[in-house]
Amino acid sequence: MGWFSSSSSDGSGPKKTADGAFVAPTKSTRQKCYESRDAFFECLDRNNILDSVNSKKGRDAAAKACGPADQAFEKNCAHSWVEYFKKQRVVNYQKEQTIKKIEAEGGEVMPPQLPVGSNR
Numbered sequence: 001m002g003w004f005s006s007s008s009s010d011g012s013g014p015k016k017t018a019d020g021a022f023v024a025p026t027k028s029t030r031q032k033c034y035e036s037r038d039a040f041f042e043c044l045d046r047n048n049i050l051d052s053v054n055s056k057k058g059r060d061a062a063a064k065a066c067g068p069a070d071q072a073f074e075k076n077c078a079h080s081w082v083e084y085f086k087k088q089r090v091v092n093y094q095k096e097q098t099i100k101k102i103e104a105e106g107g108e109v110m111p112p113q114l115p116v117g118s119n120r
Contacts, residue, residue, distance in 0.1 A: 025078070033077035037085050040069040050093055053086040 017023060025033070043066035044052060052062035052070070062070060074082050099109050 029076075033073075033081060036069070036073040036076040037082075040066060040073040041089060043069045044089075051090050053083065054090065 044050070044062060047061070047065040049058060049061050049065065051058040052066075053059065077085070102109055
């Protein structure tokens, strides 16, 4: 399934160029991917499921509660994109929780600074 699968039963899969490479996704295919991602994540949110990729419990819960949305997500996006978005969801949540904890303890979150010059 997705842009890079080797088979597509409905003909809506990725197109190949004459040399056999896959055609880059268009604006409309990316938009379709983002919409199906958002629908899947909204379903996860409604069902209080954070991690649908790293744990068996999370994968099972996501499949049970949001199976059709997950299938649409995987159909409309490249496998690598699906994996990235699912993992990024967890990372972003953890980052938000860390920031909230620092702020609750009276700390200040500073944006990262790039090094200026080097004294070597």
